Structures are given as structure tokens and as C-alpha cells.
Amino acid sequence: MKVPEFVTAYPRLFHVTEVDAWPGIEQNGLLSAASLLDLYDVEADRRRELVSQLRPEPVELTADDLPPALLHAQNTIDATKLEASLTDITLPDWLTMLSDFVSLAPTPARLASVESSWGYRPRVVVILNSRTVVAEHQWRLRLSHINTSATTPAARPRGAATFQPLGTFAHPKKDWAAEVAVQGGIRDIGNHLLGVEKRFPDGTVEKIR
Secondary structure, three states, X not given: OOXXXXXXXXXXXXXXXXXXXXXXXXXXXXXXXXXXXXXXOOOHHHHHHHHHOOOOOOEEEEEOOEEEEEEOOOOOOOHHHHHHXXXXXXXXXXXXXXXXXXXXXXXXXXXXXXXXXXOOOOXXXXXXXXXXXXXXXXXXXXXXXXXXXXXXXXXXXXXXXXXXXXXXXXXXXOOOXXXXXXXXXXXXXXHOEEEEEEEOOOOOEEEOO
């Protein structure tokens, strides 16, 4: 897939996160779990636990001179289904790999699918300009044909090659990408921001930015 095709098919990218996560994102950028653990200098044993096991609740990270940051909960993922779907990688290694990426939904329909997994929990949606994200972060951008965290209604096969660079991603139809991921995250978030919304289960939307 070439860059012009990508930005035409997916002009906006969406990230769903915990309601209290925005202040940290605004200051430090939209960082992967691994990058956040680096930034907050989490000790090695705790770090391995947080990246290689499913998190049933959000995890708050704190450090001097930094706003609190949140690692999102993964309580909607069925560990048994996820493990059975892996083709060439162990569950801890898969989760550790995911922790190095920030996940973005490439279309409103894919965003709605991600939001549905939040159920009755409010959430924040960060909306980014695809063109500028690609211009700055193309070499760390990866695409997937599946939502890599989804296990319902069925967990589709996945493995070490599920994430593909933009240049080698096959796209038989324009909405074939289910997920866009940026390795390490997007530190220069202000350069790409189109909006920030707090969304509630009743459909109410509160604009933050």
C-alpha cells in the first residue's frame, strides 16, 4: 500500500483510552505501554508482569515531575481464545509485542467496533490526522487485517507477522486494514491532533479539544 492510497482511504485515525489518560497524553505524547514504562522508570520485574500478562484493570503510573499515566485495562480479552489463536508465538511474547505499539482504528466503523468492547465504561477518543502521522512516523507504522486485541465473537489467527509495514501491506479493498499501529507511539501528538472527545455509554459526547 502506498502513502497516497493510505491517507485517502484512512484520512483520520482514532485511539480509544481511559477517561483520565488525556493529561498525560497531552504532556508526553501518545505512548505505547512499553514506552510509558520506560518513561516512568518501572522496575524490571513489575515491567515484565505488566507487558506479558493481561491487565484486568487500568494501571496508574506515577513519577516525580510527570502527570499520572494509565495503562489501559485488557479485561475484555479472553485469554484462552487468544492463546488458541496464536500461530507461532507464545501468549506472553504476543502481549509483550503488543505493548510496544500504540493501536489506532483507521475508520469510524472500526472505531465503533473498538468502542463496543468498552461496554458501559466512558472513554476518551483521540482523533489524529492520518497524513501528518504518516509523514512523521511512516517507518514505525504497521497495519493489520485484524483487530489484534479482539477475541469475540471469534479469535482469528495471528502471530509474529500479523503487523505489516505500510509498503508491504496487501489491500484487496480500501477498508481492509482493521488496525494501524505505531511502534513506540506518537510523542509529537500536538502536531497531529484533530480533536479529543470524552464519550459516554448513552451517546453523549464532551469535547475536550
